[in-house]
Amino acid sequence: LTVIAPYNATTYFIYRGEPLGYEYELLQSFAKDQGLALKMVVVADPKSLFTILNSGEGDIAANRLVPTPENETDVSFTRALYRTAPVLVQQEEPPAKAGKGTEKMLAPGPADQTPEVDIQARLITKPSQLTGKTVTLPEQSPYNRTLVELSDEISGEIYVVEMGALQDEALAQKVAKGEIEFTVMQKNLADLKEAEFKNLKVRPIISKSHSVAWAVRKNSPELMQALNSWIEKKQNGSLFDKLYQKYFIDRRNYLERVESGFLTSTTGKLCAYDDLLKQHANDINWDWRLLASQAFQESRFKPDAHSWAGAAGLLQLMPATARQYGVKNSLDPVDNVQGAVKFLKWLDGFWHERITNDVERLKFVLASYNAGAGHVQDAQRLTEKYGYPTILNRPGSKVRLLSRPRAGELCEPHPRTIRSL
Incomplete structure (x- = not known):
């Protein structure tokens, strides 16, 4: 069973020599139950996931994927692994208050050059206050559509800038450093970044909650059925809750991982030696x-x-x-x-x-x-x-x-x- 995924701090990463990640551990459990060996294929550019999947180089794409009308024409999505909502990530205090997490890049890929910006003191407390603001997103983010819809709803222009191959983690870091004003990401991930970067504030929620799922090729109905049956069965047990707690709720262990220097996805190291x-x-x-x-x-x-x-x-x-x-x-x-x-x-x-x-x-x-x-x-x-x-x-x-x-x-x-x- 071949899974295509980027490195990030919740999907799949190597920590002190061990493969870990919320989606990785779920997929490992699924593969074991099916009597299959699991192979992870890492992609540097997340927006290439569906292209690689449809080329036949993998069976499943994983990356905190949000089904949208646009991407549902290319791939099929499983039942929801969990639900979350899009939230605005903004700076509450200056970069000096951010903590040491701003010293390192938290995701692979080139860091686009961005000018430092003045962060306005007044926090955004409701979506309508985004009128005239610029929000930076990863390229092909599902929240581009969300912001367009919000812009129509509030009858005010919201400017969206897409930034290269950077993932959400790297954009949260840029907000903390004062290089960009705002980004939007899944709330459960944003809560982790707020714990890491002490000067961030993750609010308000800008739209209703949505599902996060895996993707398979449209010509893989048997795999889709097997995944959906397994997800439905396991969500009634303890596995999903235990892993969600481990990767999204337990902030102390999250901080230990990202601050240790041995998160291979970001440092290239196996250990200090x-x-x-x-x-x-x-x-x-x-x-x-x-x-x-x-x-x-x-x-x-x-x-x-x-x-x-x-x-x-x-x-x-x-x-x-x-x-x-x-x-x-x-x-x-x-x-x-x-x-x-x-x-x-x-x-x-x-x-x-x-x-x-x-x-x-x-x-x-x-x-x-x-x-x-x-x-x-x-x-x-x-x-x-x-x-x-x-x-x-x-x-x-x-x-x-x-x-x-x-x-x-x-x-x-x-x-x-x-x-x-």
Whole structure:
């Protein structure tokens, strides 16, 4: 099941190495229930979603999508995932009061050059006060039509400026910085931006509530039916409420994500130690992302992590191993990674003559790092004794037969998990 989506802080993003997002987690659950693997295809320009979808490169488009008469001619929309309303985002206090969130761009794509504007002190409190004002929207925003209708309703001109490939998050940032006066976005997202940028005010609501849904091609009726049936069923349970709370209501966790510096959708980082891992992955001819995956699996990128067995640091070195490879402080990321890479290099040499295939040998290196080369050799002897091949797709699968099964249980999922990250 291939899903086309942009990176943003609620649809799909990578945080500390893990894929997350309200729509991502729902789609992951749907795919699992259907017995399908989920593949995410990220687009840099959200307005290309429907073009890519209709080209057949994906099955579902996701991006807080609002059905409109214009886009309903191109795609079909599912039942509503939730309902929200369009709200005006404006500046209540000067940029100095915004907080540190204005220092970084929160969405990918080029930032159009915009002149600084004087923000009027008087807040807009009702839609009719937008007469003569300029509202900036993402290109092809569903709220362009909303503002045109509002302009007709109040018999006053509202000027709309569309800005490049920027998403709502980036425009909220521009309002906070005083680069634009107003934008309009979904209220549940605007509430999160108000928590992030302390000088924003999200009011008034400018139109009635609407649905937010997924889109599929018009020639995919079976997928549409499966999605609608699943949404209807799951909305009666706890899944939708739990994920909505997680991504739209829990402001503290939202702020932790966007302020951490490790929201990959905006910074390009997996963790604080990307450069360190890249440097030392070269020492063992690894793709640095594999070493990063191992660090994530071992410690969740926490350099002060300790295990019940005494392993410590970013790559969870045991005390004896740390001493053997000259590590003086396992909690020092540089010291820890240097020692771990020396150990991995030794393990590769240990298995080199026994397993000549590079791909298969890597699995044994990872298993040995986690459980010890001796335990993996014991597992090989046991598999040979019981008539199994000694080189398996999952080298830890027979370690469970050891007299100390706990070590085997720790080892069993590890190499596969690292390689799949």
